[in-house]
Each structure stands twice: as C-alpha cells, then as structure tokens.
Amino acid sequence: MPLMLASGEMGRKIGLMGGTFDPIHLGHLFIAEAARVHCDLDEVIFFPNGTPAHAEGKTAQLDAEIRLELTQIAIQSNPHFRASRIEMERQGKSFAFDTINQFQVELGPKTELFFIVGADSMLDILTWYRGGELFELCRFVAASRPGFDLEIAKSRLTAAQRERVVWLEVPGLHIASRDLRARVRNGEPIRYLVPDGVATRIAELGLYREKSGEYHTESTLHGN
8 A cells, every 4th residue: 555645745756766777677676666656656766876975986887878778778668767867967976965955956845755775775874975964855765675674774763864764675586786797797697687678788789798897888878
C-alpha cells in the first residue's frame, strides 16, 4: 500500500536516484520502482554521478555520456522514470547537497524531494558535505536488504532526522555493477541482470572488455 505523506500533498513528489550506474542494472530499477510505489512518487529522476565527493578514489570506468545513454535505455519503458545530466554538467566534485538544492530550485518550492539511497548510506550520511542539512532539503528513502540491521543506521540519526527517512525493505537481489563489469570482461552473460537493451548496447560498443581504469569516449547520444 502506498505511503501517503501529507507534507507534499499540494505539490509533486519526486524521487532522486544518483549513482555511477557503471552499468545501471535491474537492482537499481527495482529499488526506484519500489520507492515510487511505496511513497506515491510522481516520477523518479536518475542522475549519473560526475565525481562523487563522498567516495574518494571511486571512479567510473565508462565516460559519463555513455553511462547516461545506458541509463536512458534502461528506463525508457517506464513513463515515471527520466534521466538528468545535472551532475555531469557540474565541474569538479559533486556534492549531494548541491545537487539536491539545484533540483529544488529547478523543480520549484512546492515539489517534495525524496532522495533514494541504500540504507547503509545512512551510516555515514552525516559525514557528507553539509550532511545534516540534507534532512532539511529532502526526505530520504533508505532501501535495506534482508539482514541489514536498521537499528544501527537509525542510531546514528537524531529523532527528527529519523522522521525524515522512509525505511524500505527490498529483496536481496545481490547485483553489483563491479561484478557485471567482471562478467563482461570474462565473457560471461549479463542478460537478466540488466535490461536487454543495456546488454545489447554494451555488446555493440564492446564496453567493459578492457581492465578497469581504461575509459571509452565514443557515444551516439546527443543531448538529454
């Protein structure tokens, strides 16, 4: 049953899902759809990360334009999903605070934002740049898998902050982008782990066949 939230009832409710999406997979899509239904969101916006400031040393193997293209292919069958270039167009490190603040400005003050993250992110959210202020900008949808101890995550937050979090349990799909890259590199199938269109495009462009750290730059995507 969808969660009815009064604070945004006069405006739109928009989910935000960021990630390297290197590549995007069915786990990402399922969490986004579960959050959309549970929180009665009007849409979910996917935004491939630029350089995530909270993940030092973490870089994407593919060029951002190709990751965006794969994301658009993955979400094209869902009318409630769309992609954004918001972090790709920002120079330097991407801070969640700046991204969410920019979305709020662009979408208007009556729009209520729901930042969809893994529940484990709530363990260190307060260490992010202006992390405490994020709870004033948006609500969080923290997706937890079976076996994750929510009480540990909740203990890191104040009572007021906990009220700004929707705790959402999802099936343990156990799909990781790094494992998908390794499977492609080793000649193993990724069908049924990613949307068919994504698997096809990865094969067409010969993506992920090189070792991590080598970047591709070709893409047929132009614009958003």
